[in-house]
Amino acid sequence: MESLLRWGLTHSDPQGPPPSVQPGQKIDPGIIDVILGKPDAVQMKENLAVATDESRSLDDRLTALDNFEMLIESIDNANNLTPLKMWDTLIAIQNNSKAQQEYLSRDPLPAVLSVLSSPDAVASPQTRAKALYTISGATKHNAEAVRKLESLGGWDVLKNALKDSSIQVRRKAAFLLTTLLLQDVPKHVDSLPAPSSNTSDLRGIANRTSSSTYTAGLQTSLFPDDTPFPETTTSGEVRAAFKQHDVVRVDGDLDFEEKVVRCLLTYLDSDDGELGNEEKAMLRRLITGRSEREGRERWGADEREYAALEKAAQ
Numbered sequence: 001m002e003s004l005l006r007w008g009l010t011h012s013d014p015q016g017p018p019p020s021v022q023p024g025q026k027i028d029p030g031i032i033d034v035i036l037g038k039p040d041a042v043q044m045k046e047n048l049a050v051a052t053d054e055s056r057s058l059d060d061r062l063t064a065l066d067n068f069e070m071l072i073e074s075i076d077n078a079n080n081l082t083p084l085k086m087w088d089t090l091i092a093i094q095n096n097s098k099a100q101q102e103y104l105s106r107d108p109l110p111a112v113l114s115v116l117s118s119p120d121a122v123a124s125p126q127t128r129a130k131a132l133y134t135i136s137g138a139t140k141h142n143a144e145a146v147r148k149l150e151s152l153g154g155w156d157v158l159k160n161a162l163k164d165s166s167i168q169v170r171r172k173a174a175f176l177l178t179t180l181l182l183q184d185v186p187k188h189v190d191s192l193p194a195p196s197s198n199t200s201d202l203r204g205i206a207n208r209t210s211s212s213t214y215t216a217g218l219q220t221s222l223f224p225d226d227t228p229f230p231e232t233t234t235s236g237e238v239r240a241a242f243k244q245h246d247v248v249r250v251d252g253d254l255d256f257e258e259k260v261v262r263c264l265l266t267y268l269d270s271d272d273g274e275l276g277n278e279e280k281a282m283l284r285r286l287i288t289g290r291s292e293r294e295g296r297e298r299w300g301a302d303e304r305e306y307a308a309l310e311k312a313a314q
Contacts, residue, residue: 041080044071048086100142109138109148113157125166132161132172141183146234146241155245162260167253174259177247181266184238242267246276254298261286261299261309268308275312283313 038046050056050064072078078099081087087102115123116131123131135154139145149155161173241247248260248267264283267273275283287295287310296306 040071040074040077041084044068044077044080044084044086047071048089052089097142100138100145103138104142104145104148109135109145109152109154112138113152113154116161117157120165125164125169128161128164128166128169129172132169132176136176136179139180141234143234143237146180146237150237150241155241155247159245159247162248167256170253170256171259174248174256174263177242178259178263178266180234180238181242181263184234184236239267239273243274243276246278248279248282257286258299261301264312265301265305265308268312273312280313283309287313 047064047068051061051068053061056064072081081090081099082102087106112131112134116128116135118128135149135158139149158173158177162170162177164170164173248263264275264279268275290298292306295301295309296303299306301309
């Protein structure tokens with residue numbers, strides 16, 4: 001913009017009449033782009049074209065991908081990936097229900113899980129960490145993706161990620177598992193509050209319950225002209241997978257250990273949260289040899305949480 005201003009001052013006559021556009025005269029679109037900036041859709045196309053151009057340098061392609069990522073942080077731009085026909089080029093996703101469904105319709109999880117389970121010679125630790133980021137964006141608040149993860153053996157892949165050679169990958173895997181547990185709703189609605197006249201509260205209740213009858217009733221009576229509620233709750237399926245696959249493991253890294261213990265506490269904080277034999281043995285190893293005070297300080301646990309860990313390890 002500053003260079004454009006200098007050019008205008010250099011090529012103008014301060015004593016002459018102001019410049020004018022004659023009727024029918026076309027304005028150079030390049031000048032408009034310089035003044036107003038290119039539309040986001042154009043920038044998305046240009047950056048994706050550079051990112052996929054193997055003749056360009058790696059730095060240029062990575063910069064283009066960074067620029068593209070910043071553009072699709074906008075929900076409107078992310079939702080434009082479909083009309084712009086960009087999905088087939090990408091294996092990345094935001095936690096956006098519409099984008100999630102478009103993404104899952106292309107069956108990308110097998111490729112992403114393959115990247116996550118690859119050795120260093122095939123995929124770097126940074127690439128494996130990005131695969132975890134992709135799985136996170138696809139599975140959070142999305143029951144269909146969680147079921148797909150189960151059918152593909154994805155829980156075993158995540159379990160192995162907790163033993164990855166890279167501590168960065170291990171930490172991200174533990175954080176992802178904790179997040180999925182926090183968003184997992186038990187398969188009962190007895191504890192849900194009674195319906196109120198507050199529309200936003202009712203929509204929140206419907207999104208948290210696994211009862212299709214309850215959800216459909218709220219949808220029909222309160223939002224007859226609205227779109228159906230998306231299936232945003234995983235209805236206890238994450239906890240069921242934890243129990244079936246004995247998911248959680250731990251090693252000597254303190255930060256990783258804290259994340260795993262927090263993951264266990266999240267899992268235990270439900271009516272049916274029971275550890276498998278392998279997880280119990282791991283937890284006993286963590287608890288044995290240190291006082292309650294040391295354990296609580298090490299893991300940031302309060303008295304109630306530490307008691308829950310002791311009970312679960314028995």
